[in-house]
Amino acid sequence: MTELAILLGLAAAGYGLSRWTQFPAIPFLLAGSLGLSAIGAVGDPAFVEDVLFLSVSVLLFVAGTDLSLTRVGPFRRTAFLIGAVQFAGLAAAALGIAFGLDYSPTDALHLGLALAASSTIVGVHLLQRRQQMFEPFGRTVLGALLLQDILLVLLLPLLIRLPDGAAAVMGSLGGTIVLIVGVGVVMKGLVPVLLERELDAETQLLVVLGVLFGFMEAAAWLNVPLFAAAFLAGVSLSGFPFSGIAHSEMQPLYDFFSAIFFASLGVAAARPDPTLIGHAALFAGAVLVLTPLIVAIVGEWMGLVARSALESGLLLAQTSELSLVVGLQALVAGQIGGEVFSVIVLTTVFTMMATPLLTSETVVWELVRWHPSRRPAPLPEVPSNHVLVLGGGRSARPLLRLLRESDHETVVVDEDPTVVDRLRDRGVRCVCGDGRDRSVLLEAGGAQARVVVSLLRDPRSVGPLLDYVGDTVPILVRVFEDHEAAWVEAQGGTPVRFAQAAGDAFMDWFQQTRSTAQDEPMSPSP
Template sequence: MTAFALLLVTAAVAYGFCRFFRLPSIPVLIGAGMLLGMAGLVPEGLALGGGEGTMGMLELGLVFLVFASGVELNPRRFRRFGKAVLWVAGVQFSLAMGVGFLCAIWMGMGTLEAVYVGGGLAASSTLVVLRHLQERKAMFEPYGRVVTGVLLLQDVALVLLIIVLSHVDDGGWNVGRGLLEAAVLGGAAWVAQRFVIPKLVFRFKPDEENLLLWLVAVLLGFVGLASWLDLPLIAGAFVGGFVFSAFPLNGLVRGQLSSLVDFFQAMFFVALGALLGVPEAGLWGQALVYSLVVIVVTPPLVALVAEWRGLNARAGIESGLLLAQTSEYSLLLGLGGVMLGHVSPETFSVLALTTVITMTATPFLGRESVANFLLPFHPLRKKGRIESAPSGHVLILGFGSAGMWTLKPLLAQGENVLVVDDDAVVCAALAKKGIPFLRGDGAEVEVLEKAGARDAKLVIASMRRVGDALTVLRHVKGVPVVARVFEEVDAEKIREAGGRPVMNSMAAADTFMAWLENNDRVKG
């Protein structure tokens, strides 16, 4: 009880520190746990190799975090991108695991221990990536759906790997039995998701307090079933979360889980930091090597496969950057290996440090500015050339996945159209269709000058950031500007600057075309 209270107080102080200084929470929580170790206040049972104490302190947090992550992984969300998800997840997981395995062998590890390292480096953090997608309101964008699907398949693959490795000492028959039991557990979760839980919710209509009790009951029920089947508890937590993943049930439970997720996340990462203490310099060096493997291999691999399967270059790059970290599942994989004697405490410490480093780097690597920086380096065989700045044309800034909905009616009316986009795949598709384009950032004054923005009859700003649209409005005073926005507060900014906001252009295409037909300047 004293250990729990000490971790709780440390987590509360660390969270307050993060809020006050506006710092990323995960590295601060881990650092606070490390300070516990340095001060000699590590709770009893948290030392590596300390048996059930170690597993209990960390697995408690992991079980709930994995359950909460499973709630977000609804397969229907990415059904339209099923082939892309399968290819990206399959290629990324297998190649990243292979590179990690070879790297571990090169560092002198045995084959079995290297398998643990390879698996740990192959999976990305569902917890971290989903939080970033939610903060950027990108869960339902194409790349957000693909990333969500990849996370689901990675999690399934790593859970199966944990099951296989936990039975590997018992022979092939027991490995097969473990996989069969995992299939039984997954089948029970599928039945509960499709036929049981929705009907119970519809019939009893639980209020918030009762719904929270339902969540805990389902979690404990599937964790208990996993234990009875001699499967890792994490498998039960994962499929238990999947039970609530279907829309609209996941929307109902998300609010109930948010505060609990914050609590268990804080406890988990402080406990992890306390467990690690201050590792030796040699372990830091190995962790940096593994971190570079993850950060260097994952983004280009994901970007290439995602683009090959139909995503544009920006979406592929952003997907790869978001997936460039190791997972909370990697920690459980390594910790289970320590308990089974397959992995040394030093190797687990290296895996944990790699997770700390890559999770800490994700908020910086995952920024849109990093993707924007990398986009110009993407090779494009066909360049858009403009002999002189056009005039009297319709200028579309930012084409993306919805641009064709706007472009088709303009071309049908015989309008002279020029598209500006910085995505190489989008530009290549425009070149193939014979549509005039200019590759570049539509918010840059130099690009706007080349595109003849001040002499256009209409400018359609379909960029993500409202600040870019405001830059365009300041540059082309007197020219009608239609700007895509996602929030009412952004729409008000566009109106104040003299533009016409359109909430999510695909949904508002009819409104836009009606305005276009009735605008005298555009007609003239």
């Protein structure tokens, strides 16, 4: 009980720091558990091992319910290519670094596999907090995470069975394939039946736990690691709307076991010394540098704009909680030592701590400015009596189409060089730069415009423009919240509420469609 009390105390402290600093709790819990390992506060390794395997089963089960192909939508091909290239590239880089540091082939293989995937928990958490789950790059990130998790689930059983020979490896692969077939059976057979029945909350929880235990029992019979079964059980319930039911019923258990898992994980690692910390820093640096680079290149090649591709790479630039499972499984199997496991844990701590900082708005745009895309010559002269549009992304397409059809001269200001290049290729006059920069507004003819339309993410970004043009040019600003509209009005601009504009556009379309249908002559009945 003493060990449990210590772990619970660490969990409470870690989540308190997380709420105070707005960082994910995982790095704090891992760092604290490494501290417990260093002072030897928890001395029962058997207890820690039992806690870890029970906790990871619940964690992976709930994480699996968040990963559905339907959420990826039309970005499936882009997401899977990004996930595969990143997985292979980071695995190769980690192998190279490990061999360069004189790790054994077995240690290098586990390090390569552990560092190849990104964290589903961190990625989903950041997307949900920023309300970006259903943006194109958000769906791309989810698809890449799904693919990488499945690759780890497939490859780790093979790596664990590798010392036992080819027959054991093939048996493990066959067992995993059977479980994947079971995912399809539950998705297509069981879940539709459950949705037809109005089950109470207690019965729903029992059904969810029954699916989890059923997969784990099958895994024990097929000699497949239990963590793989737990994850695949979650994926089998990831379809809408049953995933919401499963997630809500398991959320209290998830919160508890998440805290216990990460608070106890570092206890199983060796005490970190300067050498191990240096190795972990080197691996973490490779993850933080190579991941955004690989994802940005592949993402743009597949059609993402520069900002979305780069932001996707930054969101994926950390090692996965499944990486910790890779290390834990190998440690228990005796294939790696506590030192290698400690490097994996430290690398996860370093990268998870860095991700919230790297994905901030300031860092993302600063990196976009270094984009090597071509930047054609500036406008030959300052335009006048034109429509100035700030922001040329997806949301600007309907407006630009209408402006082109009405023969209004248009100039677009956008900071993303890929967006600017695409618009210029379509004949749209553009200025590549920050719409908050007065020199950019001067080049785009902000004070000489007929009207300015701002589609920037943050409505407050038009503050410098409002100060620059004063009351001489009407400025329309897209807003999402009432307090944003009030601020724009106080500054002299005209807010356009996104929800209201979308509703008006829909009603116009509906009225036009209904009028057309009423005017069409009805065909005589046979």
